[in-house]
Amino acid sequence: MSETRPIDFPFFALPDADPADAAATAHPPVVAARGAALDLDRVGRRFPLDGREVEVLSGISLAAAPGETLVVVGASGCGKSTLLRLILGLDRPDTGRILVDGRLVDGPDTDRGIVFQDHRLFPWTRVEDNVAHALVAHSVPRRERLARARAELARVGLSAHARSWPGQLSGGQAQRVALARALVARPRILLLDEPFAALDAITRRRLQDEVAGIIRSEGLTAVMVTHDVDEAIRMGDRIVVMRPHPGRISRILTTGEARGTGPAAETRRRQITRQVLDDLGLR
Numbered sequence: 382m383s384e385t386r387p388i389d390f391p392f393f394a395l396p397d398a399d400p401a402d403a404a405a406t407a408h409p410p411v412v413a414a415r416g417a418a419l420d421l422d423r424v425g426r427r428f429p430l431d432g433r434e435v436e437v438l439s440g441i442s443l444a445a446a447p448g449e450t451l452v453v454v455g456a457s458g459c460g461k462s463t464l465l466r467l468i469l470g471l472d473r474p475d476t477g478r479i480l481v482d483g484r485l486v487d488g489p490d491t492d493r494g495i496v497f498q499d500h501r502l503f504p505w506t507r508v509e510d511n512v513a514h515a516l517v518a519h520s521v522p523r524r525e526r527l528a529r530a531r532a533e534l535a536r537v538g539l540s541a542h543a544r545s546w547p548g549q550l551s552g553g554q555a556q557r558v559a560l561a562r563a564l565v566a567r568p569r570i571l572l573l574d575e576p577f578a579a580l581d582a583i584t585r586r587r588l589q590d591e592v593a594g595i596i597r598s599e600g601l602t603a604v605m606v607t608h609d610v611d612e613a614i615r616m617g618d619r620i621v622v623m624r625p626h627p628g629r630i631s632r633i634l635t636t637g638e639a640r641g642t643g644p645a646a647e648t649r650r651r652q653i654t655r656q657v658l659d660d661l662g663l664r
């Protein structure tokens with residue numbers, strides 16, 4: 382992982398984070414990487430459409446090392462969300478297999494958490510209960526569920542909003558809660574499906590850095606989908622470019638020095654951007 386990634390917005394400067402949480406989040410402790418290895422081996426998925434089968438994903442082979450962040454970009458409809466649902470275990474591949482640390486994925490489990498573009502919080506339940514709810518299926522006692530939810534909310538700078546209702550939050554705050562909910566069960570793989578797409582540019586940039594900081598300090602393995610090439614470069618160790626009909630991998634780019642500063646980094650960023658836009662047919 383790159384240590385040269387610029388952090389333009391330090392945690393304590395986040396306007397919608399609680400300053401009381403800053404001490405806990407300003408310098409995240411570096412712990413041993415706990416990310417899992419993720420392996421996709423010739424994964425394919427078909428869906429019925431108008432009486433015929435449409436191949437949505439075909440021959441997806443991809444491996445993420447523990448602690449690595451892969452960012453997936455591709456045209457709308459090329460199967461990116463389907464891919465994340467398969468990794469999460471909400472859906473099964475028709476062909477191929479998905480392994481987490483060598484174990485076959487056959488359903489959702491605590492080792493994988495996900496954040497979607499929309500926060501998907503329950504509006505009738507307080508913020509802390511929304512986060513705690515992620516632990517219900519894992520037979521954690523209620524008191525411990527709430528304690529862990531509050532700790533997770535502190536980490537994303539939202540202690541002051543633990544007792545709020547989702548409707549009282551800004552878009553960025555709601556996504557922080559969704560992040561806390563994804564992390565509360567201590568996953569080893571974090572999946573992010575266009576998590577910042579609905580946010581304004583400033584909030585998006587801050588959350589990018591904050592999420593990158595959490596992924597790095599926890600040593601999580603991450604797979605993120607985005608439409609934003611700059612975001613892909615900022616957050617990804619590698620960028621996986623997909624093509625549609627059927628959804629398949631067209632190119633994998635290593636970001637490497639593109640995440641540093643200086644002219645060489647700038648040149649590499651331009652080169653990556655050109656290659657991605659070429660593959661997406663946008664140039």
Ligand SMILES: Nc1ncnc2c1ncn2[C@@H]1O[C@H](COP(=O)(O)OP(=O)(O)O)[C@@H](O)[C@H]1O
Nearest residue numbers: 428429437455456457458459460461462463464
């Ligand atoms: N459960 C489903 N049943 C039928 N078709 C689906 C289903 N899920 C996704 N699809 C289709 O698969 C294709 C890829 O969808 P999706 O993975 O959401 O793409 P992306 O996230 O890249 O925009 C789309 O054409 C979509 O309509």
Ligand SMILES: [Mg+2]
Nearest residue numbers: 461462463574
């Ligand atoms: Mg999608």
